[in-house]
Amino acid sequence: MNEQQDRYHRSATADVGGTAERYGLSAGPTTVSGMELAVEAERLVKQYRSRTEIVDAVRGVDLRVGVGEVFGFLGPNGAGKSTTVRMLTTLLSITSGTARVAGVDVAADPDGARRLIGVALQEAGLDPRQTGRELLVLQARLFGSSVAHAQRRAEELLELVDLVEARDRRIKGYSGGMKRRLDLASALVHEPEVLFLDEPTTGLDPASRLTVWDELRRINARGTTIFLTTQYLEEADQLCDRLAIIDGGLIVREGTPQQLKAELRERRGLDTDPTLDEVFLDATGRTRERIAGEVQEVSA
Amino acid sequence: MSAIQQANVLGGRSLREAWRTPEALAPTLFIPVFFLIVNFGQAGKIFPSDSTGFLHGQTYAAFQLPISLLLAASFGSAALFLVEDIEGGYFDKLRAAPVSRSALVLGRLLAEFVKSASITTILVIVALPFGVSIASGPVGFVLLVLLTSLWAVVFSGFMQLIALKTRSAAATNSGGLVFFPLLFLTPNFVPRDMLTRPMEIAATLNPVTYVMEAMRWLVLQDLAWQPLARGFGVVAVLGVLMVALNVRVIRDYD
Numbered sequence: 064m065n066e067q068q069d070r071y072h073r074s075a076t077a078d079v080g081g082t083a084e085r086y087g088l089s090a091g092p093t094t095v096s097g098m099e100l101a102v103e104a105e106r107l108v109k110q111y112r113s114r115t116e117i118v119d120a121v122r123g124v125d126l127r128v129g130v131g132e133v134f135g136f137l138g139p140n141g142a143g144k145s146t147t148v149r150m151l152t153t154l155l156s157i158t159s160g161t162a163r164v165a166g167v168d169v170a171a172d173p174d175g176a177r178r179l180i181g182v183a184l185q186e187a188g189l190d191p192r193q194t195g196r197e198l199l200v201l202q203a204r205l206f207g208s209s210v211a212h213a214q215r216r217a218e219e220l221l222e223l224v225d226l227v228e229a230r231d232r233r234i235k236g237y238s239g240g241m242k243r244r245l246d247l248a249s250a251l252v253h254e255p256e257v258l259f260l261d262e263p264t265t266g267l268d269p270a271s272r273l274t275v276w277d278e279l280r281r282i283n284a285r286g287t288t289i290f291l292t293t294q295y296l297e298e299a300d301q302l303c304d305r306l307a308i309i310d311g312g313l314i315v316r317e318g319t320p321q322q323l324k325a326e327l328r329e330r331r332g333l334d335t336d337p338t339l340d341e342v343f344l345d346a347t348g349r350t351r352e353r354i355a356g357e358v359q360e361v362s363a
Numbered sequence: 364m365s366a367i368q369q370a371n372v373l374g375g376r377s378l379r380e381a382w383r384t385p386e387a388l389a390p391t392l393f394i395p396v397f398f399l400i401v402n403f404g405q406a407g408k409i410f411p412s413d414s415t416g417f418l419h420g421q422t423y424a425a426f427q428l429p430i431s432l433l434l435a436a437s438f439g440s441a442a443l444f445l446v447e448d449i450e451g452g453y454f455d456k457l458r459a460a461p462v463s464r465s466a467l468v469l470g471r472l473l474a475e476f477v478k479s480a481s482i483t484t485i486l487v488i489v490a491l492p493f494g495v496s497i498a499s500g501p502v503g504f505v506l507l508v509l510l511t512s513l514w515a516v517v518f519s520g521f522m523q524l525i526a527l528k529t530r531s532a533a534a535t536n537s538g539g540l541v542f543f544p545l546l547f548l549t550p551n552f553v554p555r556d557m558l559t560r561p562m563e564i565a566a567t568l569n570p571v572t573y574v575m576e577a578m579r580w581l582v583l584q585d586l587a588w589q590p591l592a593r594g595f596g597v598v599a600v601l602g603v604l605m606v607a608l609n610v611r612v613i614r615d616y617d
Contacts, residue, residue, distance in 0.1 A: 154455055154459060155617050156617050180459070182459040187452065188452030188453045189453055190451075192379070192380050192383045193376065202460065205369060207364050207461075233383075246456075249456065
């Protein structure tokens with residue numbers, strides 16, 4: 064049984080995902096509250112006000128992510144994924160509700176939360192005029208490291224993400240995959256308890272995507288909780304212990320990939336397990352036909 | 364790490380950024396030198412040093428030097444680099460770190476101060492062959508550099524405010540044009556008492572006038588308390604205002 068199969072096995076045999084079993088909790092939804100939580104959100108709401116209207120980007124999201132989990136947060140474009148991540152990472156104010164990350168209330172003590180989280184957002188947020196090494200040293204210094212410690216940490220991370228040879232080159236000369244890996248490294252300078260990744264492999268070629276997946280597995284194996292948004296369902300299937308699907312600012316499904324597939328199979332009376340794509344389409348009220356209709360294919 | 368130390372670290376990064384973008388730095392030197400040469404060339408004979416009282420024995424280039432210094436100090440590219448950071452996502456990376464919000468805006472302003480001090484020194488050296496000397500001596504030179512650099516902080520603070528509010532390079536660039544009317548509503552070609560009445564009123568209401576007059580005093584005359592107090596007073600008040608507004612905007616930044 065390989066690691067992935069083992070993960071599925073654990074997920075399939077525990078009713079609240081592999082997490083409950085991992086934390087030695089008894090089965091049943093109530094046990095979730097007894098689990099040590101890395102991320103907890105209750106009735107999280109984000110409204111944007113313009114002169115003419117109020118837009119509800121997130122409409123009351125509840126989330127519980129256990130320590131050490133890889134949690135996938137899926138949803139179509141504009142569903143509220145990035146908005147939720149930005150609220151959890153202190154980058155966006157919360158209209159109502161509460162969010163705690165690593166036990167710290169992100170609204171009441173944003174700096175406390177920032178010390179415990181690492182963030183790599185949708186666009187690799189890097190300064191193209193700095194070298195890879197300078198960027199990591201600066202980031203470590205901002206998290207309070209001394210110059211010597213920051214330099215040591217930068218070297219460690221450059222080795223971890225395989226950028227040692229490119230460390231003294233300006234970032235503007237890096238490839239997309241190298242930038243992603245450096246972004247990931249910069250989110251790890253302070254050894255965060257929770258790592259937030261917003262679509263970390265979007266735009267990467269398949270080889271670079273696999274490299275990032277390997278990095279994430281390594282980081283998670285060291286005990287870091289990973290909160291990952293992605294549009295690639297295969298990625299979620301490969302990496303995540305549990306998933307939540309958000310649509311229209313609300314969570315519409317939550318569970319292990321295996322649970323979600325089993326639920327759809329049972330509900331539809333299917334002979335075989337559906338794919339995660341089918342779970343996603345079902346959860347978001349989309350159909351292949353509708354999606355095919357939205358994008359007209361032109362054939363010669 | 365205190366907010367000041369964080370601002371220092373971020374300021375160092377901004378200086379590296381400026382140094383590595385010579386194409387953005389070059390106009391800051393070239394355009395003020397161009398104005399100095401052109402204005403001196405056009406009006407140097409109209410205002411000969413031996414018969415023009417307000418030149419105090421120096422050439423007309425000395426009278427024009429403060430304008431060039433103010434121009435250079437108002438060419439700061441800090442706000443445009445900030446927009447790049449915002450658009451590229453690096454600003455969010457910095458915001459997600461436990462860095463004092465004040466340090467995020469003060470870092471760039473600190474770098475502008477250092478950059479402006481270097482450029483002012485270079486411009487004064489460039490002006491020397493045109494018969495310019497700093498009449499107030501070494502202390503006056505230091506005060507001249509200090510005043511110009513503080514003005515650079517004020518103006519960069521203003522530009523940074525636009526950048527943070529609009530997050531747009533186009534809007535930030537347009538905001539910079541505000542300075543040009545302010546520069547020309549000053550006694551930039553002759554002293555204030557020689558202006559027409561409406562221009563004199565406009566110049567008197569314009570705070571840039573007092574910064575320019577203080578700088579001019581340092582170039583042409585000995586140290587004097589009153590014009591310097593007015594010049595430094597203007598940059599102190601506007602500086603505190605800009606820093607306070609920047610800090611307020613960054614704290615509410617979503």
